[in-house]
Structure formats: structure tokens, C-alpha cells
Amino acid sequence: MTSRMSARPLRFGLYVAIAALSLSGCNKPAEEVKAKPERPVSIVKAHFASAVAPRSLVxxxxxxxxSNLGFRVTGKIAQRLVDRGAKVKAGQPLAILDQTDWKLQLQQSQxxxxxxxxxxxxxVAERDRITQLRLKGWSTSSDLDKANAAADQASGGFVQxxxxxxxxxxxxxxxTLLADADGIVTATLAEPGQVVASGQAVIALAHAGTPEADVSVPEAMLDRVxxxxxxxxxxxxxxxxYPxxxxxxxxxxxAATRTYPARFSIEKTGKEIDLGMTATVTISDASAAVARLPLGAILDDGQGASVFVVDPQTKALARRQVTVQGYDSQAAIVASGISEGDDVVALGVQKLHAGDVVRLVSQAGF
Incomplete structure (x- = not known):
């Protein structure tokens, strides 16, 4: 009987000790209970561009x-005064023909x-003299007519x-071949000593001014261009x-390529542009700007499409409702709901919640 009475206090003390240990565990700081590890995430930068992808032409x-410049007369080239790449001014001599024969003909004409x-x-002096004599009655009308005819003939010969x-x-x-405008010599098509015909191209001159990009446009791009x-x-x-x-x-x-030649004037240029450079002409539509995000960035749990955006300061997640304009094989086309440059979680959004603190481990190339 005495042993049974002594065992009861021992059991009671054991129960009290267990209860005390349980209560001590419940009194741990709330921060330790709620603390969660930072989730590693991959992000993509939101970038807005035209809904229709731009097309490029080289x-x-x-x-x-x-212009191809040539002499207006036939002759033998005596001098070529410029080379390819020379910058010339309007009126500057470019080439000279042998002038010997023309100088002799000019002297003959003079x-x-x-x-x-x-x-x-x-x-004329003879006509004036006979006119005076006729007024005094010392000459006949026939002599006066002859004098007038001779004077008129001589005057016509002088004009001729x-x-x-x-x-x-x-x-x-x-x-002498002169430049008809400021520009650059792009080709020399004849050499000194060569006999050239009237109108034959001798110098190719590119006029100074706004440069242009010469491209060939496929038939399917005509409306967009x-x-x-x-x-x-x-x-x-x-x-x-450059615009x-x-x-x-x-x-x-x-006829050969079945494309349409086009010229685009390049604006706001400087001396850094040289003729013959290769250029890419990009054609963009004037449609509304949209952002293209990976398909894995879109979360739709019955409350509408949304994405998680990482706060750049706290690295906490914020869930934002977005308007998805459409999908293609690789991306979701977002019209609104996010801003340019936002860090959007690219993958694993089903495992995340608003307010989670994350760690950026990579940026998806998209």
C-alpha cells in the first residue's frame, strides 16, 4: 500500500515535466517559426516593343x-585631273582633251x-557716201541700191x-570636263591617251547630299514598307x-530577283557614313507595344492571368494581374499590367506566393 502511494507523486511529477517542456517549445519566437529560406528564381526583364516583329532588309x-560625266565632243584625253575617291566642287576641272585642233579652228574663225x-x-561707209551723193543729185538710184545690198550682205557676213x-x-x-555638282568621284572610266566619243562616260560622280540606302523589297513586304x-x-x-x-x-x-528596288533617305547623318557601306534597314509597324514573356511566367489559377514581379530593393514577390493579348509557340504576349524593365519570374510560378523573398540566380535570355 505504501509503495502504491509513493508511485503516484512520481507519475504526477513526470506529467508536470512533460507539460513544461511542451510549453517551452510553444514560447519560441514567432520569427523562428515563420522564417522561410529564400527561393532561387530565374527572371526575365520586361521589354515592350511592337506587336509585329520588325523586318530587316540589307x-x-x-x-x-x-551621274556619269562625259565630254560633249570627240577627242583624245590629254589629262585626267582626279582619281577615284576625290572630293570635288561644282565647276572643278576633271579631265582635259587635246585642244590643238580646236585652238586652230578658233584662230581661223577669229x-x-x-x-x-x-x-x-x-x-557701210560706201553706202553712206553714195547716200550723200544721191541727196545732192550726183549719184543714181541704182548705185544707191547696190550700195545698200552690199552693206546688208557684209553685215550678215559679220554676224555669221x-x-x-x-x-x-x-x-x-x-x-575641259567640269564637275556639275559637289560630290565624290566614284569611278574613272577612261585614261589619258584614250580617244573617247562624244557623250562617252569618263568620270562617275556621286553628288553630295543626303545618303540613301538602296535595298530590294520582297513582294510580301510592300505594304509594310x-x-x-x-x-x-x-x-x-x-x-x-539613324531614322x-x-x-x-x-x-x-x-526581272531576275522578283523584288522591288527601293531607296530610303538616311537622316541626321555625319561624316561617318561613306558610300558603299553595308546598311540594314529595319521596318517597324506602328502597332501598340507589347511585352513578350516566357510561357512559364504566366500563372492562371482561375483568377485571371498574372505574373510575379520581384521588388528590386527587398527581393519580395508581388503578384500582378496582366492582360494577355495572345500566345505563340514560345511566348505569351502581354499588353498591360507590367512596366518596362520589371523583373518578372520566368519559371516555377506555381510554387510561389506573393510576399515570398527570393534570390535571383539567373536572367533568362528572351
Missing amino acids: GVVKARVE AALAAARSSRDQT AERAVTLQQNTLSYA RGGTASVVLWSRPDKV AVLRELTPSAD
Whole structure:
């Protein structure tokens, strides 16, 4: 009986000890109970662009006006004064023909002019003399008529000789090929000593002014080229984007390539653009801007499409409702709900909750 009475206090003390241990566990700090490890996540930067992907065309930088210059007379080239790549001014001599024969013809015309002038002066003086004699009755009307006819003929011969001198002077000036505008020599098509015909191309000159990108447009892109916004990037300077304007679109396709030649004027250019450079013309539509996100970034649990955005300061997640315009094989097209540059969780959004603190481990290339 005594042993049973002594066992009861022992059991009671054991129960009290167990209860005390349980209560001590319940009094741990709330922070230790609620603390969760940071979840590693992969993100993608939100970037808004045209809903329709821009199309690019590769072309060559050319001058708006490119002319082949030639002499207006036939002759032998005596001098070529410029080389390919030379920058010239309007009126600057480019090449000269042998002028020996034209100088002799000019001298001959000048001598004929001097003779015609002398003959005219003599006949006019004779007419004036006979006119005075006729007034005094010392000459006949027949003599006066003859004098008038001779004077008129001599005057006409003088005018003809004057025109001949002018023509020879012009011909001599044609022996010097002049630049018709400021520009750059792009080709030399004849050499000194070569005999060239009238109108044969001797110098190719690209006129100074706004450069243009010469491209070939496929038939499927004609409407986009006419109504889109164009920009140009040079292969030599990929970091610089130049605005461009469609200036010319050929109405008929090239017989060989079945494409349509087009010219885009490149605006806001400087000396860094040289003729012949390779350029990429990008055509963008004027449609509303959208963001393309990975398919795994979209969470739809019956409350509408949403994404998780990482706060750049606290690294906490915020759930945002988004408007999805559509889907393709690789991306969801988001029209609104996020801002440019937001860090959007790219994968594993089904395991996350708003307020979770995350750790950025990678940025998805998208």
C-alpha cells in the first residue's frame, strides 16, 4: 500500500515535466517559426516593343544622284585631273582633251571675223557716201541700191563670223570636263591617251547630299514598307541608329530577283557614313507595344492571368494581374499590367506566393 502511494507523486511529477517542456517549445519566437529560406528564381526583364516583329532588309549606302560625266565632243584625253575617291566642287576641272585642233579652228574663225568686220565697215561707209551723193543729185538710184545690198550682205557676213567664233569658243570649252555638282568621284572610266566619243562616260560622280540606302523589297513586304517606320543601322557602327524615310519604291519588280528596288533617305547623318557601306534597314509597324514573356511566367489559377514581379530593393514577390493579348509557340504576349524593365519570374510560378523573398540566380535570355 505504501509503495502504491509513493508511485503516484512520481507519475504526477513526470506529467508536470512533460507539460513544461511542451510549453517551452510553444514560447519560441514567432520569427523562428515563420522564417522561410529564400527561393532561387530565374527572371526575365520586361521589354515592350511592337506587336509585329520588325523586318530587316540589307542594302548598300548610295548617293541620291549618281551621274556619269562625259565630254560633249570627240577627242583624245590629254589629262585626267582626279582619281577615284576625290572630293570635288561644282565647276572643278576633271579631265582635259587635246585642244590643238580646236585652238586652230578658233584662230581661223577669229581671222574670218576680222575680215568680215573690215568688209562690213567698208561697205557701210560706201553706202553712206553714195547716200550723200544721191541727196545732192550726183549719184543714181541704182548705185544707191547696190550700195545698200552690199552693206546688208557684209553685215550678215559679220554676224555669221561672230557666231562661228562663239561656236568655236564653246567647242574649245567642251574640251575641259567640269564637275556639275559637289560630290565624290566614284569611278574613272577612261585614261589619258584614250580617244573617247562624244557623250562617252569618263568620270562617275556621286553628288553630295543626303545618303540613301538602296535595298530590294520582297513582294510580301510592300505594304509594310509603305506604311511602316524605317530606321538604318550601319554594319560598321551597330550602336548607332539613324531614322530613315522611304523616298522611292519602284512600281515594277526586277526581272531576275522578283523584288522591288527601293531607296530610303538616311537622316541626321555625319561624316561617318561613306558610300558603299553595308546598311540594314529595319521596318517597324506602328502597332501598340507589347511585352513578350516566357510561357512559364504566366500563372492562371482561375483568377485571371498574372505574373510575379520581384521588388528590386527587398527581393519580395508581388503578384500582378496582366492582360494577355495572345500566345505563340514560345511566348505569351502581354499588353498591360507590367512596366518596362520589371523583373518578372520566368519559371516555377506555381510554387510561389506573393510576399515570398527570393534570390535571383539567373536572367533568362528572351
